[in-house]
Structure formats: structure tokens, C-alpha cells
Amino acid sequence: MALIEVRVPDIGDFKDVAVIELLVKPGDAVRVEQSLLTVESDKASMEIPSAAAGVVKELKVKLGDKVNIGDLICVLEAAAAPETAAASATPPAQVNTQAEPPSVRAEPPSVRAEPVEAPANPARVPPTAALPPHEPGQPSGNLPHASPSVRKFARELGVPLEEVKGTGPKDRITQEDVEAFTKAVMRGELSTKSATAKAPAGGGAALGLLPWPKVDFAEFGPILRQDMGRIKKISGANLHRNWVMIPHVTNHDDADITELEAFRVLLNKENEKSGIKITMLAFLIKACVAALQKFPEFNSSLDGEQLVLKQYFNVAFAADTPKGLMVPVIKNADKKGILQISQEMGELAKKAREGKLGPADMQGACFTISSLGGIGGRYFTPIINAPEVAILGVCKSQTEPVWDGKQFQPRLMLPLSLSWDHRVIDGASAARFNAYLASVLADFRRTML
Ligand code: CAO
16 A cells, blocks of 8 residues: 655644644544644744545644644545545645655645634633543544634633534534533533543632623724834743743842942943943842852752752843844853943843844843833833743832931832742742841942952
8 A cells, every 4th residue: 555645734824733632543534634733933833734545654743842834744545546635826835755646735724813812702611611621633534624713712612522513514513602501511502521631730620700891892992003023022932931830939139239330330431431331230140140049049949849059140231122122141250350341231131132142142041130221110020931930130229318317318229020830939038038138238348258
């Protein structure tokens, strides 16, 4: 029997898309254009159809794999009279016909951009409607007919699609069917094998969140729609993961930088001709290195049940750019002086604004500083940049009356906000880190002790 290799066809600009659903399993008979798997990028999910008919001999991908154009999906044993999509007007797909039949073509996958958004009619599903999760993506051999968006919706609610009766054309399962199934289970009118399924990994409960509100904004006034830029999309996804997965706590404190600021202004005057601007951020990086050295757990990363304590001190800083947030890294900051750090920071911030930072400029950080000092504000809650375990937020310094034991003195106070991962760090250490950092900023001679 002839073997046919079915590969990922041309899926446009999508790269490294994750396999979120396997729609067939070895032994299944597959028709031409029958969906083999669902992949999902940050923009859309899409079903990848088969370019040929046959019986699945071997699946070459598994859930969670990242695939690209040309990657091998499965090997089919050709049907006796091979059915192909040769009549398709679309360009040839990346289908490798190892043997017969020749000239196999594939339709482009059906791309649907909507699953990223909330499902329609969210109000119809009560917040408690999420069922205990089933194991998505395990092919049942008799796969239900549903669009990627409906599949995604069902996955989010923990609804096993195999158990839902489709009322759409050709028994296609619609979103309404999924909602009706959910309500029926919640009312006890239906039971589902999956409703008693085991709890998710880690034993936690399903989130059971409400679907995202769907509002017709234009109903209330004129609107403009803009695509999110690439950098915002990437940083947004990272921030979201970090915010959800890391138990954050933020400690706020103030550092008296009266003398340090006077010293910085003096240094800048002395160094006017060098063209290097000595910034408060450079001193902050140096002070943070001293604190990281004194409190090594802040210079660590979690790796399973182990803590990786780094013996190097690379400090990243958040840079605001027209395209979004970039986080370049000053490497080996412990071995560099304030002038060198200021110069490197200036260069990296310029590269960031011009969109010229390379991956190496943004890798290897141990700790991050996010400074809004040049802009304003008082305190905020910075989000930890995983796999780091802490981040320092800095706001605008202000002259404030500070009691010296006898009288109020005008002092320049710098607000510090330290967010830390409570799995690794406890509150007392965080308070000590902040207090030490403030003491170093007040008097750098403390680093010599
Ligand atoms: N308090 C008061 N003033 C401050 C200050 C502080 N903490 N930090 C800096 N300033 C002042 C500086 O003195 C300077 O004033 P002059 O122009 O009068 O000299 C001005 O603010 C600009 O500062 P700078 O040129 O020294 O820049 P910086 O080192 O503060 O910041 C950079 C550089 C790249 C970090 C900054 O341009 C930036 O992008 N900041 C935003 C970071 C961000 O978005 N963080 C949020 C992440 S979470 O969304």
C-alpha cells in the first residue's frame, strides 16, 4: 500500500503555531480535506486539512508541538482509489508524496481569526458554567463537526464536544449547542462522563471565568479600530502569563537621594564634554547589584523545585518605545562603573527606540528595573519578568519634609516599588531588600562595608 506524507501546507505568515487539537488518530480513515489538527497562533486558530485520503498510519505531531509550513503531520496509507484535491485552484501545498498518488494538493487551511476574541452572547452562559475540564484534543475517532471557534469555546468551558448534539447544517455543533449542553449539565438534566473527570494538573479548580464582555462600542459613539503592534502582542502575552502564574506581592518604600542627586548633577557638569549623560537609573542599577549580592534569592530563578542562584549580575531596564515596551539588559553590571553603565544604557535605549535591539541585547537578565522617574507618578505594581523573581519599579523623586529627630528637613525622596515572587521570597526579605537598597542610595559608601 502506498504511503503518503501529509505536511503542513502554506499557512501564510504564521510561524511556530501550536498544535492545540488532534482531530484524528492512527487507524482513522481520512477523506481529502478532512481536518487533521487545529493549530493556534496569537492571532487565530485554524484547522489543517488533509491533502489526501487514506488511513492514518502514524501521527507525527502531538499536542503542544509547534509546527511550521512543510512540517510532517502524519503518514497515510493511501486509499485504494486515491481521492485528492487536485481540482483545487489553490497553489500546491507542501505535501510530500513519498509514493503514489502523485500531484497531491491541499487546500489552504481554514483560518478563522475570531477565536481569540470572546464568544458571542457571553451573557447566555452563567459564570459557574465551566465544567470540570476534559482532556481536549484526544481524537475520538468519530470527531464532531465544529468550527475552531466553537471548539475553543467548548475547551474553555470544559465541554466534551463528542457529547454535544449538533443542530447546525450537517449536524455541525454551534456555539448555542455548547451553551445549551452546559446549561443542561448544570441543571442536572444531562450527565457527562467528563463532568466527573479528574481535576486539572496540580489539583486546582477550573477558573470558571466569565467570557470576555462583548460590547458594540459603536452603539455609544464613533470608534476607530487599530491592530495591536507586534511588540505589544508579544509583550502582552508575556505580561499576561507572568501576572497570572506568579504570585506577586509589591512592597513600597522611599529612598533619600538628596546627596546622590547632587553628586549626579556635579558629575554631569564635570563630564559635560564626554557626551555621556549620567542617569539616576545607572545609580539604581549599581545599588540593585549591591542588594542582589546581599540577598541572593532575589538573583535567582525557579526551575521546578530547585532555585537557580545566579552568580552573575545582569540587570534589565524597561524602555518605553513608540512600538511598545522593550527590556534591554546591562550585562555584568557588577563589573561596570556608573559611566560605563550610563553609556551602555543610552546606547541600548536608543537602539530600543529605533527598533534595532537584537535578541542578545534582551537576554540573560537576572533582575529588572522599570523607571517611570522621568515621567511621574508615585508608586505602581511592576509585573515580574519571568523567569526572574523580582522587579523594581521607580517613580519620580520629590522634595518632601522628612523628620530628622529634631525638625523637618527638605529631602529628595525616591519612591521604590519592589514586586517579588512569593514562592521564592518572603515579605521580611523583601522589606530588608528595600531598606538596604534605600540605604545604599542614601549613601553608596555602605556598599564598601
Ligand atoms: N525622579 C525624578 N526625575 C527623574 C527620575 C526620577 N526617579 N529619573 C529620571 N528623571 C529625570 C532625569 O533627571 C531627566 O531629567 P532632565 O532631562 O532634566 O535631565 C529625565 O527624567 C529623563 O531621564 P533620563 O534621560 O535620565 O532617562 P531615564 O534614565 O530616567 O530613563 C529610560 C531612561 C529608557 C528608562 C526611559 O526613557 C524610559 O523608557 N522610561 C519608561 C520605562 C517604562 O515604560 N516603564 C514602565 C514599564 S511597565 O509598563
